[in-house]
Amino acid sequence: MTYSIAILGASGYTGAELIRLIAGHSSLKITALGAFSKAGQSVAQVFPHLRHLDLPTLLQIDQIDFANIDLCFCALPHKTSQSVIAALPPDLKVVDLSADFRLRDPDDYEKWYGNKHSALTQQAEAVYGLTEFYRDDIKTARLVAGTGCNAATGQYMLRPLIAAGVIDLDNIILDLKCAVSGAGRSLKENLLHAELSEGYHAYATGSTHRHLGEFDQEFSQIAGRPVQVQFTPHLIPANRGILGTGYLRGDAAQIHDTLSQAYANEPFVDVLPLGQTPSTRHVRGSNFCHIGVVADRQPDRALVVAALDNLTKGSSGQALQNANLMLNIEETEGLMMAPLFP
Amino acid sequence: MTYSIAILGASGYTGAELIRLIAGHSSLKITALGAFSKAGQSVAQVFPHLRHLDLPTLLQIDQIDFANIDLCFCALPHKTSQSVIAALPPDLKVVDLSADFRLRDPDDYEKWYGNKHSALTQQAEAVYGLTEFYRDDIKTARLVAGTGCNAATGQYMLRPLIAAGVIDLDNIILDLKCAVSGAGRSLKENLLHAELSEGYHAYATGSTHRHLGEFDQEFSQIAGRPVQVQFTPHLIPANRGILGTGYLRGDAAQIHDTLSQAYANEPFVDVLPLGQTPSTRHVRGSNFCHIGVVADRQPDRALVVAALDNLTKGSSGQALQNANLMLNIEETEGLMMAPLFP
Amino acid sequence: MTYSIAILGASGYTGAELIRLIAGHSSLKITALGAFSKAGQSVAQVFPHLRHLDLPTLLQIDQIDFANIDLCFCALPHKTSQSVIAALPPDLKVVDLSADFRLRDPDDYEKWYGNKHSALTQQAEAVYGLTEFYRDDIKTARLVAGTGCNAATGQYMLRPLIAAGVIDLDNIILDLKCAVSGAGRSLKENLLHAELSEGYHAYATGSTHRHLGEFDQEFSQIAGRPVQVQFTPHLIPANRGILGTGYLRGDAAQIHDTLSQAYANEPFVDVLPLGQTPSTRHVRGSNFCHIGVVADRQPDRALVVAALDNLTKGSSGQALQNANLMLNIEETEGLMMAPLFP
Amino acid sequence: MTYSIAILGASGYTGAELIRLIAGHSSLKITALGAFSKAGQSVAQVFPHLRHLDLPTLLQIDQIDFANIDLCFCALPHKTSQSVIAALPPDLKVVDLSADFRLRDPDDYEKWYGNKHSALTQQAEAVYGLTEFYRDDIKTARLVAGTGCNAATGQYMLRPLIAAGVIDLDNIILDLKCAVSGAGRSLKENLLHAELSEGYHAYATGSTHRHLGEFDQEFSQIAGRPVQVQFTPHLIPANRGILGTGYLRGDAAQIHDTLSQAYANEPFVDVLPLGQTPSTRHVRGSNFCHIGVVADRQPDRALVVAALDNLTKGSSGQALQNANLMLNIEETEGLMMAPLFP
The missing domain is CATH 3.40.50.720 (NAD(P)-binding Rossmann-like Domain)
Structure with a gap:
């Protein structure tokens, strides 16, 4: 049909x-x-x-x-x-x-x-x-x-962790690196090639980006209490891709297990072996999301990194x-x- | 099967x-x-x-x-x-x-x-x-x-024109702009990002590029006489794509007609309307080759431009x-x- | 003072x-x-x-x-x-x-x-x-x-050669590769990073670019007769730089000598040893113009390549x-x- | 002399x-x-x-x-x-x-x-x-x-704040975005243009980057007690620049005042007005370091962002x-x- x-x-x-x-x-x-x-x-x-x-x-x-x-x-x-x-x-x-x-x-x-x-x-x-x-x-x-494309990235990283209660809800930091196509085809000076290429910067700082509305709504619902993440997007001189770096409090192995189980049967979300992290170049033009988890040198601190193509x-x-x-x-x-x- | x-x-x-x-x-x-x-x-x-x-x-x-x-x-x-x-x-x-x-x-x-x-x-x-x-x-x-990827680009531009006898065989200039993946995954200083990005240059100058062997073989066979093109490739800070610019002696409308007829039933070679020229960004990651023809301000001189993805x-x-x-x-x-x- | x-x-x-x-x-x-x-x-x-x-x-x-x-x-x-x-x-x-x-x-x-x-x-x-x-x-x-920035590039390549009578005035082809800052800070869709990066194309084809007015004026005056070059600019995904590739009829060694003598005492125009060609990355942000000359495999044909920073x-x-x-x-x-x- | x-x-x-x-x-x-x-x-x-x-x-x-x-x-x-x-x-x-x-x-x-x-x-x-x-x-x-170039970036952001006691020493997160020239001219596959451009990723994850030795040494000495930051560098497809994003606990206005006073007479370190953040493109090729401070929507949380050219x-x-x-x-x-x- x-x-x-x-x-x-x-x-x-x-x-x-x-x-x-x-x-x-x-x-x-x-x-x-x-x-x-x-x-x-x-x-x-x-x-x-x-x-x-x-x-x-x-x-x-x-x-x-x-x-x-x-x-x-x-x-x-x-x-x-x-x-x-x-x-x-x-x-x-x-x-x-x-x-x-x-x-x-x-x-x-x-x-x-x-x-x-x-x-x-x-x-x-x-x-x-x-x-x-x-x-x-x-x-x-x-x-x-x-x-939202940023909202999707952050949620793939965090939803299973909030649901499973394996991270500290008051210490969630999301640092996102976003490619320029996320800004659309609009005619703005800072989106010109001569302005954007060869440099990068933070924007919507102070947790003012609109996708925070989605984070707040979804994370608070999962947790059954208000959850506010600290979130800063950065504009990177590339056309496609979002790389999310999450700084979390929790046990990295437990975080990795939780994510691995959550996405075990998902065709598009792929959790890398513990200790490996993804790159936007490896999901470019595809519908895949790669997620990696790494333990920090300090106990009970972990890094979660996710990559996806913002347009796909x-x-x-x-x-x-x-x-x-x-x-x-x-x-x-x-x-x-x-x-x-x- | x-x-x-x-x-x-x-x-x-x-x-x-x-x-x-x-x-x-x-x-x-x-x-x-x-x-x-x-x-x-x-x-x-x-x-x-x-x-x-x-x-x-x-x-x-x-x-x-x-x-x-x-x-x-x-x-x-x-x-x-x-x-x-x-x-x-x-x-x-x-x-x-x-x-x-x-x-x-x-x-x-x-x-x-x-x-x-x-x-x-x-x-x-x-x-x-x-x-x-x-x-x-x-x-x-x-x-x-x-x-060869350069050889393919030049031949899509020229083979039907040589076969039809609509261009001067002694005045063929091919100026190619090649993306870096054509050089392969080899570890050379000039292929490093810090060396290559933000700049561009000619290489294999003086018609010394090896793909000239293919041009000589094929064009001479089609013409039934020796044909030598003047060919300069340039390395461009992009990952995929070859843009070939051909400077020819001949009537642009006749050249356009010849190419249009030659590729009329081809699924992957597409001749643009007379006066339009292609971009590598519009064939990226695909098996298509776009070709355009433009008349020069001087009579009997024409421009043929072709774009394809070197890896595809x-x-x-x-x-x-x-x-x-x-x-x-x-x-x-x-x-x-x-x-x-x- | x-x-x-x-x-x-x-x-x-x-x-x-x-x-x-x-x-x-x-x-x-x-x-x-x-x-x-x-x-x-x-x-x-x-x-x-x-x-x-x-x-x-x-x-x-x-x-x-x-x-x-x-x-x-x-x-x-x-x-x-x-x-x-x-x-x-x-x-x-x-x-x-x-x-x-x-x-x-x-x-x-x-x-x-x-x-x-x-x-x-x-x-x-x-x-x-x-x-x-x-x-x-x-x-x-x-x-x-x-x-004009393109006009400057072409003139550095050609003026001494026309003045010295060492090239065929009816066979001058200029293929220019121009970085995007030459288009200025204007808000046009095709100048957006997402449109321009990773691809390249010819523009103002058919010798319609306005800088031809300068070429016509200057070259004809030097030659004492009308001279028309065939000129195609291309937009390259880089911010600064013009690379001019000139396809000429003449003896490469004589062309190299003529350029070397013309610029021998010039502080900013530098003629490379015969057989070497320049790169835009090596003049970026500077007031220098590098020029190279190479003999083609066919007799009496030569390549002249020049690089300068369009903004400087x-x-x-x-x-x-x-x-x-x-x-x-x-x-x-x-x-x-x-x-x-x- | x-x-x-x-x-x-x-x-x-x-x-x-x-x-x-x-x-x-x-x-x-x-x-x-x-x-x-x-x-x-x-x-x-x-x-x-x-x-x-x-x-x-x-x-x-x-x-x-x-x-x-x-x-x-x-x-x-x-x-x-x-x-x-x-x-x-x-x-x-x-x-x-x-x-x-x-x-x-x-x-x-x-x-x-x-x-x-x-x-x-x-x-x-x-x-x-x-x-x-x-x-x-x-x-x-x-x-x-x-x-170290990363070590310099982080120290410009943090030294005056640690010395003044205006941030929580146990909650310092540094997320750095580094351009590729920082990796030097070494021949590695992941530094090739075709590998690096159009994508980005974290490296030396889990706070394993060697510049942490400098952070540990300097910050602990200033504080008079051990201080360990959580630090992740990311490789960005640009040639020059480091952008440091610091997630801190403290009062943004007080942080801004402290940094402003510390660098008031410094010729090269420039603190932007509160609420503004820098871009690597605005320090490229120069010896300047730009620093910005923004308050988060959550009280007592602040963002400090610094930009400098890693090679300068x-x-x-x-x-x-x-x-x-x-x-x-x-x-x-x-x-x-x-x-x-x-």
Whole structure:
């Protein structure tokens, strides 16, 4: 069986990544592509690397007929996404890649994103899209909210540890190193090649990054008490990848065991042998997440390091993994491609 | 049906690329991996990005039992390759990625590579592996010699033009810009990140690059007279890609027509609309070759620009395309993945 | 003696480079900085790498008092520059870095830049700023027009050869590889790190790049007849540098002799031994230009390769070199810093 | 007055950086350059970017006459350095850039470097070279031991805070992001461009990096009790720069005040306004260190971020700063060049 797919926001990087992945999928077919300023253009004009594919021209979203669409990916900016999704047919399956439906409490949304949520009905039904931890809910969901790419990285590192009670909840530090495609295709001076390459820096310092809303929500729910991590992202001169370095209090061997067991049957999350740590270059372009654990020289202190590709496992790959579940397709379909190295 | 595959030289970049591609192929299975200094290691140790695959440990080549191998890829350095291939079972299908069997005249080999050829029997039966131009011979070949990556780029630009007689054969200039993975995984000072990044330079200047042996052989054969191109490669701070810029004498529209017709039915070679030129970033990680033609402001002068990924279309992708033909599998199987961008 | 300097257009890359160079100059002092949208900001805000310097706040240009300024650098976009310079005090020494005063014939200007020139009086008095070839005129000039960075590169390669009559004037091909800072600090999608890094491409193909206006003007004047070069620039994923590869008809040894003699006493232009070619990484951040010559395997064909830093020798370093001459300061003052490598 | 300078280990990156800096110094003259495998070569052969300088040919160290040398920089690998320095004239002023004389306790040296120290006499007289904190001792020192580049970064962040007692000594986490030139010019697979670029990873995990010996020694001495930091370096795809991110317990305003006062009169260490953080791109090629402080959302937790250039302030710039003090030259001489951006 072939399912008919729409992608809204097809001219951004996560849109392009969805097209790339779906092109290698055995039972999905893209029948509509939506965009704003680039509507009317062909995919070959917007993304010459996809010129070999037979794809529809980009349309304004209101030009799209959703009657025969089986599932819609929405890769739009937050705030835009909620109003677009509220206007879609109410029974259309949707995987949203924006931040609009990640936070269950509308006050949290307003606190972190600065505007009132305008699609509360949809927000109430949305399922948080971290596949490995919400798999059963996702299978029956109508609307799935893709996680933040940083938020995914940190949660792969920490969720099993918080659940198992093997780390000190008041001493969690997450230092993330993020590649530039995570900032999207927006025209900002600090994203220019001449500005960014050859240098690196911290941003959203002081634990002000919006993905903290997701950490707070999820970690506190797991722990059954408020948990606040200290989190600093850094912008690195590379195009793809997030490397998360977690400084934790706990026994490294116990941490390693806990993570190994948690992900033992997961096709995409791979825990390295104790003492080894991952590199972003080894997951590039793939849906894999590699996690390593190392004991510090000081007792009861441990390092957890995770690597994933922000555009794949961190957003579009995750979105496709969720769509597979929602359409009752094999979860790994279209997602087993090996990383690109070198 | 599933064919059993061996890869010799599995610890280099073209070996890793073969593994990546075959991992996505529906009817090939890797049953043996050969190496020298890294024999005894697992693929996960040598290439952590391939750790999710279930693959055999690397062996010394003489430890491999070739009895049940259907086809062997040989991704070894030139000179080593000829002695290894001479010792393989004489009826084993082989795709060689080295330079050892590209030149039909042993004197040409000695001239360009500096040593006498030691496997003349095998050399005599080898078919030159530029798929689009040797397809019928490759289908029935026992031994196929993969082309040089620069040589492939230049030939995609020029072969149809020489055959059609639409360019001046005495005024062909090829200026190539090559990414660093083409130099392989060898430990040389000028390939260090600190040396290479942020700068670029010409090398093998004065038309001394070994791939000229292939140009001379092929272009002269097509033309029925000696043809010598002027060719300068440049090393660019990027990992994958070759961009060829050809300065030609001829009518741009006629050149464009000739190339368009030549590649009209080719699945991997794509001629852009007249006036457009390609970028290496739009073929990265794929088996596609994009070609563009532009008229110069001066009459009868034209620019032809081609882009391909040196590790894919330039070597391992080409090798797999040829293996598909040799095993009577669909030629495009395992090779239609979209480029990785950004 | 200390001269008082103004820089207009201080918030762009060539403006920043001027500040960097003047900070190490013994007898220049920056007393005014002009900008448009960033007026009102401090240099530390606009360019944090210059925060250690004691510099005036950026002003709107009409807020600047030019009464006590000895020399003004104008690093503004073309078209803007001509109207700003026309409004400056008529006896103020000016070094312009834009394209506005490079072409002596107003029709040429209109042809290449698409608008009528609005400052014909100033254009008539402007001296072309390629220091090594216009040194005497620059010493007494009121207004010097800095050359294009690509135009400088090509002229260093070719001027002495055209003057000496040692190359075929109808067979000159220039293939340039340009780093991204040459495009300035403008917000364009194709200049984003995620778009540009890891790939490269030709642009302004078909000999349509505006710097051809300078080549045509200068080469034709030297030759005493029309000379048209075929010129293709390529955008390379690096921040600084231009590598020019010239394909010429002529005797390599004679070409090497001619260049060696032409630059024998030049402090910044260095001809390498015959057979060696330069790299952009070896001139990075410096005012040097390295030139190499290699004989092709075919007789009477030669390769000339030049490397310079587009922001230094290609624009701001050249501008300072000219300012030194105009102020009767030692020509090399402030410009002898060694390149930054690695 | 002009002092005569020797550099041993002139063919490595810190050697090249010393040459670059001394070339712009008003009163130092390089009269001898020592190397091992590259002895006999000219500087232009080993470092073409320095070809414009009039410098002596590289010699074997035992070929150098030290009689007229006023000061010797020793930029050799550790272990080699101690035997070379032990054999130098005992009254020759030496600035060592290796790790050999950084640790005062020979047992510490053996613990971190794995071999017994063979130059205990020299070790006993060596002064630790972190200029801002050992200035008076350096002025009269015969032998100064340059610090590790990571060790310098961490100490600029932490020394004043430990001395002032404004942070919790048992909760210090240092996450460093290091550019690749810090690994030197050694031929290792993981330093190749094709391996390193486009990816990043942690190394020396579990607080096993050798620079911890310096942290332990210095921080414990300042605190008057043992202090152990948790420290993870990461290798970033850039050539120059260290960004240190420190996660501390303490009041951010008090931390900022303490650092601001400590460095108020320092020419090279610059504390940014509270809430701002630095970037490596803004200190590139310079001797500056920028430090920023940010309060976390959780009370009593703070972030301190520092940026410096590992080859300049982290090693060769520091070495020259110390040499200036030892020779009674203005401390900033030859070191005030602005960073190179972009």
